[in-house]
Amino acid sequence: MIAVDRGRYTCVLSEAAADAPVVTAMRARELGRKSVVVGDRVGLVGDTSGAAGALARIVRIAERRSVLRRTADDDETTAEGRLERVVVANADQLVIVSALADPPPRTGFIDRCLVAAYDADIEPLLCLTKADLAGPDQVVGYYAELELPYVLIRPDSDLDALRSLLAGRVSVLVGHSGVGKSTLVNRLVPDAARAVGTVSAIGRGRHTSTSAVALPLPAAPGVAPGAVAGWIVDTPGVRSFGLAHVSAESLLHGFPDLVEATVDCPPNCPHTPDEADCALDAWVAAGKADPRRLASYRRLLASRSGEGDVREPERNPGDPLAGS
Ligand SMILES: Nc1nc2c(ncn2[C@@H]2O[C@H](COP(=O)(O)OP(=O)(O)OP(=O)(O)O)[C@@H](O)[C@H]2O)c(=O)[nH]1
Numbered sequence: 649m650i651a652v653d654r655g656r657y658t659c660v661l662s663e664a665a666a667d668a669p670v671v672t673a674m675r676a677r678e679l680g681r682k683s684v685v686v687g688d689r690v691g692l693v694g695d696t697s698g699a700a701g702a703l704a705r706i707v708r709i710a711e712r713r714s715v716l717r718r719t720a721d722d723d724e725t726t727a728e729g730r731l732e733r734v735v736v737a738n739a740d741q742l743v744i745v746s747a748l749a750d751p752p753p754r755t756g757f758i759d760r761c762l763v764a765a766y767d768a769d770i771e772p773l774l775c776l777t778k779a780d781l782a783g784p785d786q787v788v789g790y791y792a793e794l795e796l797p798y799v800l801i802r803p804d805s806d807l808d809a810l811r812s813l814l815a816g817r818v819s820v821l822v823g824h825s826g827v828g829k830s831t832l833v834n835r836l837v838p839d840a841a842r843a844v845g846t847v848s849a850i851g852r853g854r855h856t857s858t859s860a861v862a863l864p865l866p867a868a869p870g871v872a873p874g875a876v877a878g879w880i881v882d883t884p885g886v887r888s889f890g891l892a893h894v895s896a897e898s899l900l901h902g903f904p905d906l907v908e909a910t911v912d913c914p915p916n917c918p919h920t921p922d923e924a925d926c927a928l929d930a931w932v933a934a935g936k937a938d939p940r941r942l943a944s945y946r947r948l949l950a951s952r953s954g955e956g957d958v959r960e961p962e963r964n965p966g967d968p969l970a971g972s
Pocket residue numbers: 777778779780781801802803823824825826827828829830831832
């Protein structure tokens with residue numbers, strides 16, 4: 649299933665061929681409350697001809713290989729805020745799109761995405777755009793301990809390195825407004841607007857859609873005409889990942905440079921700043937991890953439990969990369 653709009657699900661009958669029939673379907677009643685999300689492999693019955701006006705029914709959702717989730721918001725005070733949502737099923741990779749300038753990179757956001765990726769058990773890839781405006785050293789330095797793969801994007805660069813990392817996989821792209829995600833999607837899938845526009849379920853082009861949309865990456869010309877080189881899932885509606893559904897321990901998976909320290913924590917240590925025996929403070933004091941990393945982990949911890957300053961909107965001068 650590659651797109652959904654107002655109860656109409658767009659499905660492709662083959663994920664490997666660019667010209668595979670596209671079928672519009674609705675949920676069958678027997679699915680109960682189970683939601684169908686982009687990336688789901690589904691069983692279809694009824695009219696699967698893909699002819700104009702034809703409507704099939706989704707009767708089955710295959711077991712998911714991975715589940716990328718978010719809590720809609722960190723706001724515990726509203727029903728919406730506590731709602732856990734599946735964003736995409738069966739993704740292999742989370743591509744975190746961040747500009748190096750204009751807007752400046754926000755490691756709080758990147759850290760949040762990393763936690764979501766580890767929680768979903770999919771691989772993160774840092775995609776640093778606007779490399780023509782600023783160098784990557786600060787951001788890359790911050791993640792030095794993580795062996796986080798990254799690619800640099802500038803307007804005139806070829807996208808070969810990125811394309812090879814996307815090849816044969818389902819990759820979800822996330823990023824703040826203005827980082828150049830649309831520009832990148834349009835470069836990767838030159839007919840993205842048209843491709844999505846022709847899918848009746850979506851309406852008039854991608855900008856009318858706020859939910860995730862999967863787009864087939866065209867194979868390099870001459871390599872395998874008509875083949876799909878991989879899929880990217882654009883997530884125009886996802887501006888961040890609320891992490892209320894992730895436990896404090898799981899949250900640590902996004903911080904592999906801190907995990908080792910916690911073997912010296914007392915049992916059930918909450919790892920918060922007011923926990924006097926938390927071993928994380930000594931770990932950082934001993935120079936074994938960057939203090940900004942611990943600060944970021946604790947900001948995410950606090951945002952989860954509804955305490956503290958969740959958004960951290962202002963960049964403070966002592967911590968030029970902070971903010972989520
Ligand atoms: N200098 C520079 N500008 C870029 C680059 N990529 C995109 N831009 C510009 O950055 C602005 C924002 O790009 P978009 O692609 O619209 O950003 P977006 O992340 O899709 O933002 P939304 O459309 O709000 O979701 C546009 O004016 C682009 O032309 C880049 O690599 N270098």
